[in-house]
Every structure is written in structure tokens, then in C-alpha cells.
Amino acid sequence: MGEEKPLIAVLRGEALPVPPVWLMRQAGRFLPEYRELRAHAGSFLDTCYNPEIAARITLQPIERFGFDAAILFSDILVVPDALGQKVSFESGHGPKLEPIGEPKDLERLAPVFDADRLAPVYETIARVKRELPERVAFIGFCGAPWTVASYMIAGEGTPDQAPARLFAYRHPEAFGRLIDRLVDASIAYLTRQIDAGVEALQIFDSWAGVLPPQEFERWVVSPLQRIIAELKQRRPAVPIIAFVRGAGPHLPDLAQRLGADALGLDTFVPPQWAAREVSGGVALQGNLDPLALVAGGEALDRQTDAILEAFAGRPHIFNLGHGVLPETPLDHVARLVDRIRNRG
Numbered sequence: 001m002g003e004e005k006p007l008i009a010v011l012r013g014e015a016l017p018v019p020p021v022w023l024m025r026q027a028g029r030f031l032p033e034y035r036e037l038r039a040h041a042g043s044f045l046d047t048c049y050n051p052e053i054a055a056r057i058t059l060q061p062i063e064r065f066g067f068d069a070a071i072l073f074s075d076i077l078v079v080p081d082a083l084g085q086k087v088s089f090e091s092g093h094g095p096k097l098e099p100i101g102e103p104k105d106l107e108r109l110a111p112v113f114d115a116d117r118l119a120p121v122y123e124t125i126a127r128v129k130r131e132l133p134e135r136v137a138f139i140g141f142c143g144a145p146w147t148v149a150s151y152m153i154a155g156e157g158t159p160d161q162a163p164a165r166l167f168a169y170r171h172p173e174a175f176g177r178l179i180d181r182l183v184d185a186s187i188a189y190l191t192r193q194i195d196a197g198v199e200a201l202q203i204f205d206s207w208a209g210v211l212p213p214q215e216f217e218r219w220v221v222s223p224l225q226r227i228i229a230e231l232k233q234r235r236p237a238v239p240i241i242a243f244v245r246g247a248g249p250h251l252p253d254l255a256q257r258l259g260a261d262a263l264g265l266d267t268f269v270p271p272q273w274a275a276r277e278v279s280g281g282v283a284l285q286g287n288l289d290p291l292a293l294v295a296g297g298e299a300l301d302r303q304t305d306a307i308l309e310a311f312a313g314r315p316h317i318f319n320l321g322h323g324v325l326p327e328t329p330l331d332h333v334a335r336l337v338d339r340i341r342n343r344g
């Protein structure tokens, strides 16, 4: 039996002298080999549902940079797609869905999520699993109910998710039913991902930061608690990372109440503050500014060192504070990985 993978050791609560590193959106447009495969594979969703191609894309960043984790190549919006809300991605414009303007529009959705509709995703996982280097951990994911619902309501990306916030104020019961359906879907979908071979999970609540406190409690905290509690019942060995972007001052409370093994930190959380205020039983992941990685040089080195120092001696996974940007130079990523692994 080999040694435990560094990412899994940290998620179990171990502090490693060299933290494991991976990057959100590491399988994507900043890689020429990704753009090359995408150019021949049809639409973005076709690519997500093509196990052979999706598996190769998942492995690309591992082959190039030797990250400590691979994240499944897919998207959070495959869940609305499986619920019968047609999703497409127009290049340069982000996602497009048939918007949900009022409660009766929810009747267009499938009454229950059929996890079998995402069979190609599980096939992708099985393929990646066969080819993954021994020390690399495999992360599955889904979007959190609030973030997924916010795209389902608006039908597109927005600056502040105003359409979903208004819908939730005006129709809290109908919105609650949508959230409940997404809680159930997330549990079923993540369970299938685990059974297909992922070893850890990340739940992306990328739009949590737009909600005031009572709404945050109702649409972010409570659904995440329900998903995590149920997964811990079903598959207790699989650690869970919650990336609640914009959680800021809520983080110490989330560490106590979500039940997650790790919290992802966005770019705006001060590392020293998080290291001090978030209880040590929960691992922290983050939180380099994606723009510092674009800039490179001194700015990148300085911020990298500050993050490493702040989290030294506690369970930490090095990552960005949000997804890697398409214009990121490849040699800056190589420099970052080298600096994390060979400091001092």
C-alpha cells in the first residue's frame, strides 16, 4: 500500500511542511492543449458529456504541472441540464438557460433528478481513475444549490444575481422548493461521483457573497448543511471542501456548523485572520489572487510567500481565491508550483 495522498492527508487534518497544490479551473482555457481538444469536440456541453475527451482534459493540468489533485472536467450547470432546463454556452457570453421568471415556470423542470442522465460524467471519472498518478487525488464537484439556482432563475451570468435574490424575496416558498430539489439532486449526483471513483468533493457556492445574513443562512448555510450531513452518513470516508465565495466574516461560524472538512477561501480573505479565527480542526484552502498569477514576478512571489507563512503549521491546501484566468501565462503557473515546493 502506498503512502496517503498529500491532499487527502490535509483533509484529514494533517499539516504538511509543503502544502498540496491545485488550482480552481485548472482544466480550461489557459492551456493550449485544452483549446486544441475543445476545437474538435463540438459544444462545451458536448465536451463535458464525452468521457474520452473529458478524461483527457481532466488529466492535462496534471501532466503539465504535476498538481496534487485533478478536478473532474465538467460544469456545475449539468445539473439544471439533467433537470430538463436546456443549457448552452455561447463563446464569450457564458451560459444561457431558459430563465425562470415566476413560480409556474418551475413546472417545466423534472419533478425529481434522475442521476442516470449524467452517466457520461461517471464514465469520465472511471477513465480518469485508471490513469491517475499514484500521489494525485481526484476531486469531484457540484455547484451549491444557491449558486446553481441563481443561474437557473436569471438564465445567464449577472453581476450580482439580482434576479434570483428578487425571486427569493417575492416567492420564498417556490424558491425553497427549487433549493430542496437541488439539495436532493446534489446528494444523488455526488454519491454517484464517489461510487465512480472520486476521493474528495468540492461544493462551489460562488455567489454566496451577494446575500444578506438571513438569506445567507436560509439559502447557503442550511442547504450546504443538509448536503454534507447526508453525504457524511452515506460515504463517511470522503472529505468535503466547501468553497463559499464571499463568506468573509461568516467563515469562523461555517467552520463550526457546515460539517465540511475544509473551507475554500476567496481572494479577499486575509490569510492571517483566517489562520487565527477559523478553528484548527478544519483545513483551509486558498487563496492567491488569480490576477497575481497573471502578473507573475515579484507580485506573485510576495503573495505566495505571505500565504504559505500565514498557514504554516496548520492543514492548508494551496489554491487560488477563484478560478485561473484564461490569460494566465503557463510559466507563471510553473513558477508558482516550484516556489511552493522548493521554498527555503
Ligand SMILES: Cc1c2[nH]c(c1CCC(=O)O)Cc1[nH]c(c(CCC(=O)O)c1C)Cc1[nH]c(c(CCC(=O)O)c1C)Cc1[nH]c(c(C)c1CCC(=O)O)C2
Binding pocket: 023, 024, 025, 026, 027, 028, 029, 038, 044, 071, 072, 073, 074, 075, 076, 077, 089, 091, 093, 094, 095, 141, 143, 157, 204, 206, 323
Ligand atoms: C459559476 C460556475 C460555473 N462553472 C463552475 C462554477 C463555479 C466556480 C466559479 O465560480 O468559477 C465550475 C467549473 N467549471 C468548469 C470546471 C472544471 C474543472 C476545473 O475547475 O478545472 C468547474 C469546477 C469548467 C468550465 N466551465 C466553463 C468553461 C469555459 C468553456 C469554454 O469556453 O471552453 C470551463 C473550462 C464555462 C462556464 N461555466 C460557468 C460559467 C459562468 C461559465 C462561463 C464563464 C467562463 O467561461 O469562465 C458556470
